[in-house]
Amino acid sequence: MNKHILLSLFALILSFSLSAQQHDHNHDHDGHAHDHAHDHADHKSDKHAKEHHADDHGDHALSCAHAGDHHHGEFDAGATAFHHIADANVYSIGPFQFPLPCILYAKGKGWDVFSSSKFGFDRFGHGDGHYAYNGYVLDGGTVKRITDTTFPEGKVEIKGVIHDKEGAAFVCYNDKMWNTDQKSTADGGVFGGGITSYYDFSLTKNVVSMFLVVFLLGFMFLKVAKAYVTRNGMAPKGLQSFIESIFVFIQDEVAKPFLGAKYLKYQPFLMALFFFVLGLNLWGQVPFLGGSNVTGNLAVTAVLAIFTFLVVNLSGNKHYWEHIFAMPGVPKWVLTILSPVEFLGIFIKPITLMLRLFANITAGHMVMVIFVSLIFMFSKNGTSPVGGYGTAVASTLLTLFMMAIELLVAFIQAFVFTILTASYLGAAIEEPHHH
């Protein structure tokens, strides 16, 4: 009997963590959507929950009249999955949301540094702010800026945030719709994301996870390094033997075969790559600790790939460049085709590195969310409890199985990133063969 209680408890926790994710036709993030099973009658903001507008299901026109309502519309598993793998300005542990510092800069306005708790989001909810602060709003855990400068400064209560079909968000305040800037990038729109009126340097969920993992790894490695001094000549023990086995595996399987005699020069880079990627992959796999999708973020993998690109090309010798621009022993007319292809290859290699890690980790995270979403799809938003509970058991087991697979993928992808970097590096520093 105990097993059954445990199983249903686990399913309940799983479903709680997703219970606030239902979107209506307008992708209304403001609705405090709970499915019927978990509806809190004494919820702080139950004025929203009680205002059911059963008549306007067919009404798709965008207006502020219904902002803050919540409809029991169709559950959108895709949107939910994308919401969950995205970066956020709140750290969610299970269903609980914790504020993070926001560091924002807008031209002509200057810096704004404040905690995201200023947005007054619910501890138990979706990460939607009830307040605008200095012209910024929190929508689905992400900071957005109201483009209109006439919007009042300071803490202002807003009615809600509504979305049109393209996903553009509008803030409802004073019976008016205010445009917001969607994405924020620090590159001025060079690498996509569009040119926005503000820059976001916030310590987001991903940044916090990254710092946590880096400190954890630093602590572990310093401890192990110390153990090699204090336990000199003795067999490794505890954490030391755990790290050593992985370290030696990378050294013997990756560094030595690909880099040859000069492997010690590049080994620190390879090890740093491997343990950083592995640490973040595994941190994202820990259930109920935020599930930060750091290595599934294109910006993070892009930076890692840029490091590989720089290290490979800056240490490339004459032999390497000769093979790219003037492959020896190839007719001149073939070179006109071969050299451009080889030149493009310099860039395609790091791009595929970036995409591989991103796609594998993101897919893993998405599969997990989709499996849990199946519960809500089959329960039809709580109208069919039998379907819901039945699917809860199946999808819990499926999720557990997928998590075991993802554990393997976390190791394999970290290993693949390192081994490919090593093979590119090996090609770049290879000495010419004398025929």
Place this chain on the structure above:
Amino acid sequence: MYGSIAAIGMGLAVIGAAIGIGRVGASAMEAIARQPEAVGDIRSNMILMAALVEGAALIAIVMSFLVSNPA
């Protein structure tokens, strides 16, 4: 249905990669069966080859993502 063609393209790309990775895996298994003592070398080369095959599929998938983007 928006983006259906892109989805078909994605599926086709994945079929190609699946055949490739399947062949890599099958050959590696055969090689290990013939020469069990070389299992370490074969395994790391297998992962490397699978990763390279996967790269082609990834480019196709990203292309189809770009094409299916409604914006």
